[in-house]
Amino acid sequence: MSTHSLAAPQSSASSKPSLATPGQWLTIAGIVGFLGLFLIVPVGMVILVAFKDPNTGAFTLVNFADFLKNPLFLRAFWNSFYVSIMSVVWASVLALPLAYLTTRFDFRGSGVIQTLGIIPLIMPPFAGAVAMQLLFGRNGTINLLLGDWFGVNIPFMEGLNGVIFVQSVHYFPFILINLTASLRNIDRAMEEAAQNLGCSGFRLFRRIVFPLAMPGYVAGASLVFIKVFDDLATPLLLNVKDMLAPQAYLRITSIGLKDPTGYVISVVLIVFSVLSLWVASLATRGRDYATVQRGGGGLSKREMKPRHMIAAYGVIALILFLVLSPHIGLFLLSISTIWSYSPLPDAYTVQHYSRVVMESGQFITNTLLYASLAGLIDVVLGTAIAYLVIRTKIAGRQWLDYLASAAIAVPGVVLGIGYLRAYYGVSLPSGQSVTSFWLIIVIALAVRRLPYALRACMAAMQQISVSLEEAAENLGATKARTIRRIVVPLMTGGIAAGFVTSFATAAVELSATMMLVQNTSDAPLAYGLYVFMQSPAGRGAGAALGIIAVLIVGISTYLSNVIAERDRAAKAGQT
């Protein structure tokens, strides 16, 4: 973002596409080069290999035919599909009441409920998986109690059920956040008009509220679908191997980079990600229902009858217990000596924490380093792209946005496979392969999180009035100096938000990472956690590491809120 031109300011108002200045060319070349090397080439390679005969190198569909003939892969495909759909269903069941109750009724503690509802996101889903085994598994707390009281055992965590349960609890905030935003944007007159014409209660929700909130819901639901469809670590940790992402991983790691099946599965994963994004865009196109209009009132918050209020609190408490259970379980596990076949741990200890800090401090420092670097790369790229797309008229500038956002459709395991395929043979001067150098993990994290950071930067840029920049130029500041002195300071909040989004999610990523970690000393926390969780003896320490991850992400999220809040306060009054 500091490489913009010093040439004469061009008119931002002109509607004709204009030529970029040399500084802008340089920036564009940098962005395209980075994304080309680390997104397009590796993913393109994966797709190419899927269509190539492994022996002759000629174009072929044989690999796909093999895939379709293999019952294991077909089952894996259906399992992935089923798990993703059911996760969306259950995530909706969890998110809908929370979103509706907190936005539409006068509710004590709406803010707390919303915040608690987002907490699941700040923890690696697979870390929660182990904890949920202990709470909901066949011999977990809930089933032991159910067995004692009613003599029943509910298979919450058996096979695919477990994956669905863990995933829907972990990813439901995506629906909650989007749905809440949509519900907040509905002009209260929209609902009052319906009431005025005789509509109320559940019909009001079904006929007016939900259709108007639909775009937000679909956006959230499609994200959940993609995330679950692509996730590698959770099914592996729950020992569910007949799903697509685990199969791709197992083929590549056990049979090797030459085996085409891993690539075919990768292509299937990409196609479904793209499809689900496409469905989401179809569902939301032309339906920008932000309906708060002139003269419209904001939210209409209704009062509830005491009877309904009690029922609502009951529902909310149950949902919050479910979605927070991984955290509760993980915390208990991290301070327990032995916990099995009993509702609660036998005794408590802090030795897991000391063990983790003494033995595995490397994991923590690696994570902080990798996630910070990835976040930094993302906000630099994000700000530059946002500026080029929003503030210049360069022909084709939208493609920068599309290119950077394309990463959202690329599963981590696919990106990892792509890096291995493309750069395994490329060596650093030291003789080490590029793919075993720790920086490649940082780059993978940066590429994967760029779409989210970019959205934050775009939003921040859009909120800055062009006239603020024009005023600076009018007073003699060049483009570059205007960006440095006006644009970037005004974007602080958005940039911070972008950084934290990247940082927090990169800190718990374990799909691309799992493919790329070659050396335990280079591994980040999520990987260490995974390794610990493999053995019963390591679970306590793994849980302690998980709690540390939650704390890191939680604190950084909190800090970003503080920064954003301060930023907003500083800009209050300026519109």
Next chain:
Amino acid sequence: MSLNVHNQLMDDIRHNAAGIVIRDVNLSYGQTHVLKGINLTIEPGEFFAFLGPSGCGKTTLLRLIAGFNIAQTGTVSVGGADVSGLPPWKRDVGMVFQSYALWPHMSVAQNVAFGLEERRIARDEIISRVDQALELVGLRHLKDRKPSQLSGGQQQRVALARTIAIRPKVLLLDEPLSNLDAKMRVQVRRELRELQQELGITTIFVTHDQEEANTICDRIAVMHDGIVQQVGSPMDLYDRPANLFVANFLGTANILPGTLSSDRKLFRLAGGSDIPVAADVLALDKPQLVFRPQNAALADERGQAAEGRTRLAGEVTNSEFLGSSVRYGIRIGGTDVLVDVAHQSGVEPLRPGSRVAVDLDHARALYLNA
């Protein structure tokens, strides 16, 4: 709107028209007392306005009738039945929202059909009533459009059609003209008046614009500070305002301070002139003389005023050309007053500093409490 239309819906609505009685209504939000002791009676078929500056409580009162607000005390009756305890969806009180509130996910026809569907009316009947309602506002040809494909004026008509399709007992309009441009506003308000006359539906119109209220309403309730200041026909309110707020809010008013003479037969202006007063002024404890700019005339400072008038000497401080008239600012004693003089082409306006006199007609002077 095409008012050479006549259909069943219009007859039904005329038949349904109901009066509204609001009794002893008090409403507070927390510490803020928004409506204070409101009493109003609105006749069936009347076109009634709630007029007042923003924050006066007029929209709150309208929403109270629709059931979106709940008063701490008092009752609202529609057609003789107390509706205070009914939720909005059981009131049969049609409301057109300021933002129109057309649902963007439904077509024009679906929007209009909505209330009928909620009433579980047979499908054929719904179709025919939707057509009738759209016919009434002249938009039948647009029934398959989405709201976003309509102009602001068309959206408003759809909102109106959607409301009258349910044959409401009362029609509530919340600032219906505020989202239209100036030219449309004049046209739409005329159409609204015509439609209301044709339907004979009891209508309440909320506005902060006195011109809108004056031109289309039968009667107006002027509101300020949560209190109904005065109820009357537009002309009544203009000519005989009950207090200084109403006098100032409806048009321009000149206010001259003074005192009653000890025998209470003369009003003595601060400048020293005396004006004979009628008996009803005696009830005021701090009377002030109030007159409209067009109710006084400029005269030569030196002559004598005619019988029944008082001549006040002053000096021109400024003049504004308004087209049909010139409005002079004239300083009399320590007070500035405004006087309108009809403009004739070729006549030069008086310059600031000119000495003039203002002739005040005793019959057109009002006395209001300070």
